[in-house]
Amino acid sequence: MSKNASHEPDISPRMVLLLAIASGLIVANLYYAQTLVGPISSATGLSAEAAGLIVTLTQIGYTIGLLFIVPLGDLLENRRLIFSALVFTSVALMVAAFSTSAWMFLAAALAIGLGSVAAQILVPFAAHLSKESTRGQTVGKVVSGLLLGIMLARPVASLVADHTSWHVVFGGASVIIIALAVLLRSKLPMRVPASPMPYHKLMGSLWTLFTTTPVLRRRAAYHAGLFGSFSLFWTVTPMMLAGPEFHLSQTGIAIFALVGMAGAVASPIAGRLADAGHTLVATAIALGLGITGFVLPMYAPDSRTIALALLVIASIVLDMGVAANLVLGQRAIFSLGAELRSRLNGIYFALFFAGGALGSALGGWVFAAYGWHAALLTGMAFPGIALLYWAGEYFEHVLDRREPA
Numbered sequence: 001m002s003k004n005a006s007h008e009p010d011i012s013p014r015m016v017l018l019l020a021i022a023s024g025l026i027v028a029n030l031y032y033a034q035t036l037v038g039p040i041s042s043a044t045g046l047s048a049e050a051a052g053l054i055v056t057l058t059q060i061g062y063t064i065g066l067l068f069i070v071p072l073g074d075l076l077e078n079r080r081l082i083f084s085a086l087v088f089t090s091v092a093l094m095v096a097a098f099s100t101s102a103w104m105f106l107a108a109a110l111a112i113g114l115g116s117v118a119a120q121i122l123v124p125f126a127a128h129l130s131k132e133s134t135r136g137q138t139v140g141k142v143v144s145g146l147l148l149g150i151m152l153a154r155p156v157a158s159l160v161a162d163h164t165s166w167h168v169v170f171g172g173a174s175v176i177i178i179a180l181a182v183l184l185r186s187k188l189p190m191r192v193p194a195s196p197m198p199y200h201k202l203m204g205s206l207w208t209l210f211t212t213t214p215v216l217r218r219r220a221a222y223h224a225g226l227f228g229s230f231s232l233f234w235t236v237t238p239m240m241l242a243g244p245e246f247h248l249s250q251t252g253i254a255i256f257a258l259v260g261m262a263g264a265v266a267s268p269i270a271g272r273l274a275d276a277g278h279t280l281v282a283t284a285i286a287l288g289l290g291i292t293g294f295v296l297p298m299y300a301p302d303s304r305t306i307a308l309a310l311l312v313i314a315s316i317v318l319d320m321g322v323a324a325n326l327v328l329g330q331r332a333i334f335s336l337g338a339e340l341r342s343r344l345n346g347i348y349f350a351l352f353f354a355g356g357a358l359g360s361a362l363g364g365w366v367f368a369a370y371g372w373h374a375a376l377l378t379g380m381a382f383p384g385i386a387l388l389y390w391a392g393e394y395f396e397h398v399l400d401r402r403e404p405a
Contacts, residue, residue: 011129011138018187019126020145022180026119027146029089029112029173030058031153035238035250036166043166046102057106059357061113066120066350071202073121073342078191079184082118082125086181089115093174097167119146120349124341127334128191133275136331140271143327144264151261151319154234155254162250194339202343210347215336218393219329220348222283223322224355225386226290230322231356232363232379233293237311240372246308259312263319270324274331280397284390286325290383293318294376321383355382 033040033054040046040054072081092111099105123142130138157169197205210216234257241248241256248256266286273282296314300307333344359382367375 010131010134011126015129015187016126016138016141018184019122020142022184023119023122023142023146024149024152025176025180026086026089026116026122026149028149028153028156029093029116029177030062031150032157032169032173033058033109034234035154035158035254036161036169039161039166040105044099044102044105046105053106054109056357057109058113059353061110062116063113063350063353065114065117066346066353067206068203069114069117070120070346070349071206071343072199073124073345074193074339075197075199075202076193078121078125078193079188082121082188083181083185085115085118085121086177086184089118090174090178090181093170093177097169097171097174117346119149120345121342123330124334124345125188125191127330127341128338129189132335135334136271136274136327137268138271139330139334140268140274140327143330144267144323147264147267147319147323147326148261151257151264155257158250158254193342206343206347209340209343213333213336213344215332216344216347218389219332220351221389222287222386223325223329223348223352225382225384225389226287226322226325227352228355228359229290229294229379229382230318230359232359232375232382233315233318235360235363236367236372236375236379237315239367241311246304256312256315260315260319263316263321264323266320266324267327270327271331274328279328279332280394283325283328284387284394286321286328287383287387287390289317289321289324291380291387293321294380298373298376 037054046054069085089112092108092115096105096108096112099108123139123146126138126142127135157166160169160172237256238253240246241253242250270282270286273279293314296310296317297307300310329348330345333348334341336344359379362378363375366378
């Protein structure tokens, strides 16, 4: 690092706030439909067996975008790329709002996921604008906004739909996203990547980056475990809360989800720990929190009130682990080189979203076939396996320190 590195201008607090809010608003588009599957299916004539496609196609679109659009952040001017993706997303949301048939809504769902990857162009953008010494804190704050968007999307969609209709949820989101696109175009600085690499070589480099970057593989594995447990939890817990044990209404479940969002406070804390060089230990703590989030409900007493309180605490603890580990992972991969950030971030998110898809699919099946406790044990296994993988890195680190210089 040069002498002048400490005097480089850092990202302003207002810009951090803007990027955090923008990331949250964009990523929320992926989660509105999760609590609205029933009314959307009824309105569009989608069968009960195919209702899961409403969420699945959004996730598929997002994964495709992570692999084929996000890497363009290392090739094209970032502000224009973000603006284009958001305009596309806004149109897709409006199509969803006015959908009257299943095929029309499902096509819109796929497009919503595809365009919403703009959030994953913004996070590397924030890292690019930050000084090395504060990069972890900046990424942590932006990711806090992203996580709040994930956590707020479900309850907000549920409450809005309860008082109006699901059409208003998607129509309102479309208006918000187009306004955000205009705002970001006026506020973001231009960023033209230095890489002259053509697109086909850029895409071909993804596999090479994965196979030659141990940090990327480790961080993706750790977060695939945590995000898998997170997806499992938020797939089966609403069903449990609506069941005979708790009898919560849709509004009650929305309030439960709102309380759980308190876990997002862990993001900036994790960023500070990463900046201070404590990533390895902080990762173990995050994975431990993920396991704890499933242990607590296992020991719930017969009292409905205490059992519900334990479940609320479990949701906060789990969300803290997920929020912290996401920041630790992004801080680690963003340190590998500015010219690689968008590609690394795309691979990272695509891999751990695969873990999330596995968690939600497996969780729903286990809960239906074997019940609540079996689902909790399954959820516990995801971060448990990731912690075993972490142990290999820890012992490798210990051995490296013991070797003579």
